[in-house]
Amino acid sequence: MATFTGLLRLYAWHMKLNVSKSMIYRFDFISGIFISILISGIAPFMQYLYFTQTRGYPGWTLNQILLFQGLLLLWFGIRDVLFGDIRGLIMNLVWKGDFDRLLLKPYSPIGVLLCSGFQLNGIGSCLAGLLVTILAFLQLDGSIGLWTFPLLILMTVCGLMLYMAVTITFAAIVIMLIQMGRIGEMFEKIMEFGTYPMNIFPSGIRILMVTILPFAVWTYYPTQILLQRVDHQMWVACAFSLIMFWLSIKLWNRCLRKYTSAGG
Amino acid sequence: MNEYIIDVRGLEKTFTKVTKQEGFLSSLRMLFSRQYDLVHSVAGIDLQVRKGEIRGLIGPNGAGKSTIIKIMSGILHPTGGTVDIMGYTPWLDRERFVRHLGVLFGQKSQLWWDLPPIDTFSLNKEMYKIPHDEYTKRVEYFKELLQIGDVVHQPVRTLSLGERMKCELVCALLHDPPLIFLDEPTIGLDIVSKETIRQFIKQMNRDKQTTFIITTHDLTDLENLCDQVTIINKGSVVFDESMSRLSTFFANRKIIDVKFKHAVNEEHLAPYTIISYTPLSVQIEINLAEKDIKQVVYDIFDRFPVLDINIENIPIEDVIKHIYQS
Numbered sequence: 001m002a003t004f005t006g007l008l009r010l011y012a013w014h015m016k017l018n019v020s021k022s023m024i025y026r027f028d029f030i031s032g033i034f035i036s037i038l039i040s041g042i043a044p045f046m047q048y049l050y051f052t053q054t055r056g057y058p059g060w061t062l063n064q065i066l067l068f069q070g071l072l073l074l075w076f077g078i079r080d081v082l083f084g085d086i087r088g089l090i091m092n093l094v095w096k097g098d099f100d101r102l103l104l105k106p107y108s109p110i111g112v113l114l115c116s117g118f119q120l121n122g123i124g125s126c127l128a129g130l131l132v133t134i135l136a137f138l139q140l141d142g143s144i145g146l147w148t149f150p151l152l153i154l155m156t157v158c159g160l161m162l163y164m165a166v167t168i169t170f171a172a173i174v175i176m177l178i179q180m181g182r183i184g185e186m187f188e189k190i191m192e193f194g195t196y197p198m199n200i201f202p203s204g205i206r207i208l209m210v211t212i213l214p215f216a217v218w219t220y221y222p223t224q225i226l227l228q229r230v231d232h233q234m235w236v237a238c239a240f241s242l243i244m245f246w247l248s249i250k251l252w253n254r255c256l257r258k259y260t261s262a263g264g
Numbered sequence: 265m266n267e268y269i270i271d272v273r274g275l276e277k278t279f280t281k282v283t284k285q286e287g288f289l290s291s292l293r294m295l296f297s298r299q300y301d302l303v304h305s306v307a308g309i310d311l312q313v314r315k316g317e318i319r320g321l322i323g324p325n326g327a328g329k330s331t332i333i334k335i336m337s338g339i340l341h342p343t344g345g346t347v348d349i350m351g352y353t354p355w356l357d358r359e360r361f362v363r364h365l366g367v368l369f370g371q372k373s374q375l376w377w378d379l380p381p382i383d384t385f386s387l388n389k390e391m392y393k394i395p396h397d398e399y400t401k402r403v404e405y406f407k408e409l410l411q412i413g414d415v416v417h418q419p420v421r422t423l424s425l426g427e428r429m430k431c432e433l434v435c436a437l438l439h440d441p442p443l444i445f446l447d448e449p450t451i452g453l454d455i456v457s458k459e460t461i462r463q464f465i466k467q468m469n470r471d472k473q474t475t476f477i478i479t480t481h482d483l484t485d486l487e488n489l490c491d492q493v494t495i496i497n498k499g500s501v502v503f504d505e506s507m508s509r510l511s512t513f514f515a516n517r518k519i520i521d522v523k524f525k526h527a528v529n530e531e532h533l534a535p536y537t538i539i540s541y542t543p544l545s546v547q548i549e550i551n552l553a554e555k556d557i558k559q560v561v562y563d564i565f566d567r568f569p570v571l572d573i574n575i576e577n578i579p580i581e582d583v584i585k586h587i588y589q590s
Contacts, residue, residue: 006393010390010391013387017387020379020383021376021378021379024378098372100334100339100369100372101372101374103338103339103358103362104337104339105391106359106363106391106392107359107391257341261339
């Protein structure tokens with residue numbers, strides 16, 4: 001518990017320093033937010049075009065899919081703000097031998113690594129996502145029940161745990177292989193399954209998306225919660241997110257022993 | 265209680281390294297089958313260091329110094345042997361152990377590039393849970409000792425290498441560790457910055473009995489700082505004694521440095537072992553087991569127009585070179 005609170009405090013410090021850094025390059029920071037809002041807006045627009053020009057997604061109306069897109073943007077925003085480009089960072093650190101520095105800190109190196117991911121630039125996606133979500137939700141005349149927010153918070157926590165699990169697994173593989181450009185790309189492509197409503201996939205992939213790759217916790221189930229269409233598989237996905245996190249830590253500890261550093 | 269702050273016995277570290285022949289075909293071949301070599305980077309090292317010592321750890325490039333430092337810091341797991349540092353096994357008790365350890369890698373930075381060093385110091389304050397009063401006191405102490413009062417408030421990217429290195433030192437020492445590893449702390453610095461850093465290390469050692477392990481290729485660091493020196497070559501300890509012992513390593517050999525009033529032909533110096541010669545000066549090596557130095561000096565005075573003469577020990581640099589090569 002002491003380690004966890006220590007890491008949280010460390011995260012808060014990294015956050016402060018990152019904000020200070022962003023403020024030094026004000027123009028880059030402000031233009032970054034505007035560009036990020038602009039780019040974020042393209043995805044819902046593309047979905048709108050896709051939906052109006054084709055038969056759309058079975059079982060989803062236009063406003064429902066916009067709600068999904070809003071939550072997806074919001075998820076991307078939260079993910080980028082909290083963890084930024086940690087996967088790029090770890091590759092760089094291990095390749096140059098700078099990962100040694102993390103091993104000299106009185107915390108778990110993966111904890112320090114995850115704590116150093118804060119990136120204020122992701123705030124653009126958060127704002128755009130929040131706006132699209134609220135507008136779509138209002139269009140849908142949705143209602144908020146007693147369990148809506150607790151469930152959304154639970155999904156966010158599970159989503160973050162799962163994302164950390166993916167990042168930790170990636171970091172563990174980097175420790176072993178040092179250079180893994182295309183494998184990183186593969187991670188990205190696999191995670192893209194989470195950017196579509198789960199029920200459009202064949203049943204095999206649907207099972208995967210609530211078990212060993214429970215990406216449904218990122219956007220699909222939060223959307224279902226707001227649309228009041230939750231099913232019991234959501235709990236399976238939550239449980240698997242935690243299991244994946246635990247497994248990734250085990251893998252990390254195993255791979256860390258194999259770390260060879262770089263020449264002196 | 266162990267009398268040593270560092271007690272390393274039979275330390276071994278073996279790496280598997282891929283070897284590649286020259287050329288494109290060899291690169292293609294490597295896709296299907298690879299040739300591995302076992303490299304014994306550290307081959308059974310014993311090392312004992314007492315509290316309050318400043319120990320020089322030197323050796324040629326690739327000798328295994330950095331690997332030893334990394335094992336002793338908990339970064340690498342050894343293949344064999346035992347390491348007991350302040351009661352900890354570094355790689356097993358890493359998180360607790362590094363709270364009592366300061367490390368500076370001269371070629372790597374832990375400062376935030378875009379922010380002033382004082383911001384990195386505050387991050388370290390949080391990381392090592394340093395009480396606020398202690399932190400303020402220590403930062404003031406370091407600022408005065410290293411003359412970095414203004415420097416700590418300027419962005420790191422605008423600082424000179426010397427200023428950055430001083431701030432790196434503060435990062436390594438801020439949590440007041442009793443043991444510090446400095447890996448090439450004066451690399452690339454000018455004479456003044458080197459001297460400030462050396463003075464600082466001496467002062468810390470005097471004031472707080474801090475133990476320092478210094479790896480360096482700069483022999484002035486060794487001569488000015490270290491009480492004891494350990495020379496590593498090919499993963500083994502080849503010399504582990506005091507600095508004074510190192511400087512008198514060739515106690516039975518002396519160098520006579522002679523300057524002449526006017527040019528002397530090299531042929532006339534034939535009976536001596538000449539190390540260097542110009543028509544107006546010569547360096548002669550004397551083996552005391554074979555020759556009486558008094559007699560040699562008289563002989564030189566008799567035979568040559570001597571302007572100045574000095575008798576010296578074999579330079580440390582040559583001693584170290586000899587140890588590396590042997």
